[in-house]
Amino acid sequence: MTDQSPPLKIVQVLPALNSGGVERGTVELARELVRGGHQSVVISAGGRMVDGLVAEGSEHIEMPVHRKSLMSLFQVRPMRRLLTELKPDIVHVRSRAPAWIVWLAWRRMNPSTRPKLVSTFHGMYSVNFYSAVMARAEHMIAISDCVKKYMRSNYRVPEEKITLIPRGLDPAAFNRDACTAQWRKELYAAYPELQGKHIVLMPGRLSRWKGQEAFLDMMARLMRLRQDCHGVVVGDAEPGKQHYFEELLAKRDALGLSDKVTFVGHRSDIPAFYALASVTCHMSNKEEPFGRTVPESLATGTPVVAFDRGGASESLNAGFPQGLVPADDVVAFAVRVDDLIDADAEIKLPESYYLSSQLASTLGVYRRLIAQR
Secondary structure, eight states, rough: OOOOOOEEEEEEOOSOSSSHHHHHHHHHEEEHHHHOOOOOEEEEEEOOHHHHHHTTEEEHHHHOOOOOSSGGGGGGHHHHHHHHHHHHEEEEEEEEHHHHHHHHHHTOOOOTTTTTTEEESSSSSOOOOOOOOGGGEEEESSSSSSHHHHHHHHHHGGGGGGEEOOOBBBBSSGGGGSSOHHHHHHHHOOOOTTTTSSSEEEEOBBBBBGHHHHHHHHHHHHHHOSSSSEEEEOBBOOTOHHHHHHHHHHHHHHHTOOOTTTEEESSSSSSHHHOOOSSEEESSOOSSSSSSSSHHHHHTTTEEESSSOHHHHHHHHHHHHHGGETOOHHHHHHHHHHHHHSSSSOOOOOGGGBBBHHHHHHHHHHHHHHTTT
């Protein structure tokens, strides 16, 4: 998307660039800014996504902004010098530790020449002094309506200082073409048990609140309804949580699903798995701020079944409401999956869930702030 107004210089600041939704969102927005003719700078402690970021035209500046300790205060003066040198139009903070560094540096800069300050609430942060820095920005972005309501009720942020902008996805990445014949051939060579089955997909890192245990219970019930399905869990255990993976394997075997559910670990080809699947599952056991797997799967044309709560409920309501089931009702979940496998799903994901819309809305926030100067 090409913006016709004068180009901007945007600095995004986050802890690191290793993996995760915040990191992916930062890199994707940076790429779209560059495509639109803007200057994009990202400040972080580094990580494996830096090379790709730079290759797509952004500048990366490595700085230890990730530490949740008083030692981070030593980065305030260097940050102030850096921002003075860069002269950006906007500084966009995406996490609490770097937000403290940026805010303490920014507030001592000349109000008539300093950049405008924006923050994105990527989650429903704990309500305390540390988290409150995210509400000190001149304008705030909420990634979902439930996050926006949380900001209003817990941080008393005025309505006019919040803009709701869902995380955008790239239609060039999430579509049916990702699942090529060659990809399927290689997948079936590695996992022959998947061939000829309806794939029931469970994407997401292995974590107790993400719902993999509920997924196994659901698969046990689904297999009583039909035998032509196979569950696929995509995702790794969190660092230091390998024991949870062992628990899941034990539960799978205890439920008699050792040949019905396959764990494939971390994969970089998740769009192909979405396109292969008959149904994608979202089963978090608490409100998730956004639930990125829901619109990603819908964008590929694959229906999603999810518990009716949080950000996942919002995006499913927008694109495929028939996929919603009562929260924590595993029996209803299995019945809905069974129904959707044989149904012709009519999926209509709104434009607001795509990168082009996210970029336009975010640039709108930036330009309105600059116009107030």
